Amino acid sequence: xxxxxxxxxxxxxxxxxxxxxxxxxPAIQQGVVSSLPYAQAIAGLIQGSNATQEQIDAALASxxxxxxxxxxxxxxxxxxxxx
Amino acid sequence: MRKLFAVAAMICGLALAGCQTTLPSIxxxxxxxxxxVYGIENAYGIAVNAANAYKALPLCATGTKPSAxxxxxxxxxxxxxQSAMARARTAVNNLVAFQKAYxxxxxxxxxxxxxxxxxxxxxxxxxxxx
Numbered sequence: 001x002x003x004x005x006x007x008x009x010x011x012x013x014x015x016x017x018x019x020x021x022x023x024x025x026p027a028i029q030q031g032v033v034s035s036l037p038y039a040q041a042i043a044g045l046i047q048g049s050n051a052t053q054e055q056i057d058a059a060l061a062s063x064x065x066x067x068x069x070x071x072x073x074x075x076x077x078x079x080x081x082x083x
Numbered sequence: 084m085r086k087l088f089a090v091a092a093m094i095c096g097l098a099l100a101g102c103q104t105t106l107p108s109i110x111x112x113x114x115x116x117x118x119x120v121y122g123i124e125n126a127y128g129i130a131v132n133a134a135n136a137y138k139a140l141p142l143c144a145t146g147t148k149p150s151a152x153x154x155x156x157x158x159x160x161x162x163x164x165q166s167a168m169a170r171a172r173t174a175v176n177n178l179v180a181f182q183k184a185y186x187x188x189x190x191x192x193x194x195x196x197x198x199x200x201x202x203x204x205x206x207x208x209x210x211x212x213x
Contacts, residue, residue, distance in 0.1 A: 063175070
C-alpha cells in the first residue's frame with residue numbers, strides 16, 4: 001500500500017494546483033468537478049483499497065486523452081493577446 | 084492397524100505438503116508499486132483537468148492581467164504549461180510502462196521523475212497567478 005505521506009504529497013500537488021487556478025480565475029469550477037474521479041481514486045487509496053492493473057491502464061488512457069486535448073495549439077496571436 | 088495409521092499419516096503429510104505449494108501468495112512489493120503509480124496518475128489527472136479548465140478561459144488581452152473582474156488565461160502561461168505537461172505525460176507514461184515491464188523492481192527513480200515533472204507543472208500554473 002502506498003504510504004500516507006506519499007498520498008498526502010500527491011494530494012498536496014493537486015490542492016496547490018487547484019488553489020492556484022482558482023486564484024487566477026474563480027470561474028473554473030468545471031475543471032474542479034471533472035477532477036472529482038481522480039480525487040475519489042486518491043481517497044480510495046487512503047482508505048486502503050489496492051489499485052489494479054486495469055485501473056492503472058484506464059487512468060492512463062484517460063489522462064493521455066485529456067493531455068492530447070490540452071496540447072492542441074492555441075489560436076495564433078494577432079497581437080491582441082500577447083500577455 | 085499400524086500400517087493403516089502409517090498410510091493415513093503419509094496421506095495427511097502429502098496433503099499438507101500439497102497445501103503448502105498451493106497457498107495463495109501476495110506480491111507485496113508489486114501492490115505498493117501499483118498503488119504508488121495509481122496515486123501519481125490521479126494527481127496528474129487533477130493537474131491536466133485544471134490545465135484544460137485554464138486553457139478554456141478567454142485569453143487575456145494584451146497588457147492586462149487576470150483578476151476577479153478580468154477572468155482570463157495568459158497566453159504565455161498556456162504555452163509554458165503545454166511544455167511542462169508534455170514532459171509530465173512522458174514521465175508518467177514511462178512510470179507506468181516501467182511498472183508493467185518490471186513489476187518486481189524498485190520504481191523509486193521513475194516515481195521521482197514523475198513527481199518532479201508534476202511539481203514543474205504546479206510551478207507553471209502558480210506563475211499564472213502572478
